[in-house]
Amino acid sequence: MKKILFVLLIALFSAYSNAKSIEINTLATDPYWLKLGHYRPTTLGGWKSEVDSVKFFLSPKGKVSPKDELNTTINAFNGDNSLPQQTQQTRCQFPARYTWLKTKIKNNWPELNCPELQAWQKIINPKGVTLVFPTAFMNSPSSMFGHTLLRIDAKDQTRHKELLAFAVNFAAEPDGSDNAAMYALKGLIGSYPGKFSLMPYYKKVREYNDLESRDIWEYKLNLSEEQVKLILLHLWELQLATFDYFFVDENCSYQLLALLQLAKDDLNLTSSFDLQAIPSDTVAVLRNNNLLQTPNYRPAFGTKLYHYSTQMTDEQLSDARALMQGGSLNTRNYCESQLVAILEMAYEWLNFEFYDKNLNREEIAPRLAKLLLMRSKYKIASPFSKPSRPAASPEQGHGSSKITLARTHYNQQSDLTSFAYRLAYHDLLDTSAGFIPGAQISFFDIEGAIKDNGNTQLEHFYLLDAMSLAPDNRIFDSWSWNLKMGFDRQPNNDFQQGRWFTKGGYGKSIGNPNTLHGYLLAQVEFNNGDITDKLTTGVGTEAGVIWQINNSHKLALTTNIIWLVDADVDNHADLTLKWNYALSRNLSIRTELKNQRWYTSSTSAKLAIQYYF
């Protein structure tokens, strides 16, 4: 009898422990647990966490085993083999894990009691979350890849208190012992670890709006107070976490999404990003999950300055300029509000140049102080209107990747059908809604073709094709530039021959990038490949006119002539007319008429359909 009882007990016990291990197995692959550990599936069917610091894991195998980490976490929360004080400390280090597991497994754990965490929550006083998106700044197309951050909106927040709210930032954390050169290099190649941090929002507004002069978009997110609380509990855990910081993927945008998806059990924001997450993609994925509200717009220092200048006459501007240079105020027969406009303009303009051109403080600071003092004597409101919000906000822009199907007719060789792919991001002919006008950055743009005679070939490959055409105007003196590197084809008798090239230009543009806009650049070029047989150098010029007829039509006429040093031909040139017709946000038709000359001349006509995603 005893024996039977014993067997029964064993059977019962093993059934119980089986049930328990099944429970653990299921929980270990629960999407929420995987999100808490920042786990991603590996190619071999295992798991690996994106967190790179050992301290973030309780189990030594935690980085690669969600299950080990889960077991160790449960044991630690149970207080197995540890002092009560230690158990308490672990619970307070991982409040998001604790809160979630408490509802998922059988336990007799107490309510979370962590004074430091509670004090922190009380100061932040969270109610909502806002996604903050500083747009690119002029003359730096690379900043299109830019930055995003979060703002935690407090319960007692008003429009005028949002500067005091807290911002959650994900950034590379430099090693303090590195010198400036090392810092620059390591920062650029992204070898510093990434970490989350918190700081008053005004610090970020000063940085992006004022110092870097970038417009900021602020998207309130559709999240409940309870959901925001969950996000913050996990942020607290991330104090212990560092991430290998890569420039293109695993960057700030990606990591913010990884944090935000803790808001809900079924929210998955990161899985669609295997290769890249750039700010506009972040915005797009949040839009697709119905999390975005209509954004608020914060114009940059430069945007405001330019807008103020449009409200002044030439004479008023030159009087402001004289004041800036240390002269006295020419009052002419200005009324009080005109005088105030001149004083305010002189201050803002001088302050802008002080930062932008790194002017000498000894000389400039007393002038700035004097201008403010003069302004304070007039007890009237500022006469300037504020810049209006651009018609399209960034989430309304086209997708950042593009595929193209095209048919090209040549006068000197057989026609071809081609297929192209561009990884990112925006060129001058793409619809500008939601983008910075006059700036282009194409990254990894490749086109393959099948000729009608059956041959296949690489048509072009641009690793990078960047252009920044900030126009000169009454108050900004800007330089324009471009940089292009990759492979294309040039005419040689009855076929197109390949070349690898790098070219860069520097020059000026005029006009308004939102309407009609022209540029002229001096260029240097290096060629190699079949068409030249050896490395050749060239100098020349590139010029163009771009006309944005309306929101869906753009027309561009560009020309390029390069004189080659020590080559079989004196020069090569091209003349191109392009027309882009946007059918919808993510669909457009592009036609291109092109004449190219190298050994011989070729003329082609191309019709393409483009899809952005």
Place this chain on the structure above:
Amino acid sequence: MKKLIAVAALSLLPFSNAMADQDIGCGLGSMLFAGQQGKGVKILGATTNGTSGNQTFGITFGTLGCDGTGTVTSSEKIALFIDGNMEQLARDMSKGEGETLATLAEAWGVADQDKAAFNALAQAQYSAVFTSENVTSQTVLENLNTVIASDAKLASYTLS
């Protein structure tokens, strides 16, 4: 006010290692028109997204008091805000309006019905608050507090 001066004095001391993380920014030494970090840093910002090379922020930055323990007090918050917004505040005060001035009024606890008087006082007393281009944020705070203390309508908002 004594407390604020104490905070300011504290900030002049070299940071001990234990305090270093929380203490950055609690110093009230920022000068008006302090000038710009180099353009290299600006370009670099595109990849590191860090604010600058020598500041370390943690998850608790700005939530703790200047001594690194306890939560940040409202007068410390005001001091930090002025310190981080010197130019914008100077500009807004010279006009008697603007977001930075409005935020300061909120942080200072000025009631809605007194905000117009606060703005008008800030503009009228501009030269008494921003005394020169070399004024530091600590002096700005003290000057502003003095100006408020001697204003019949707003004296009750004086920080102690």
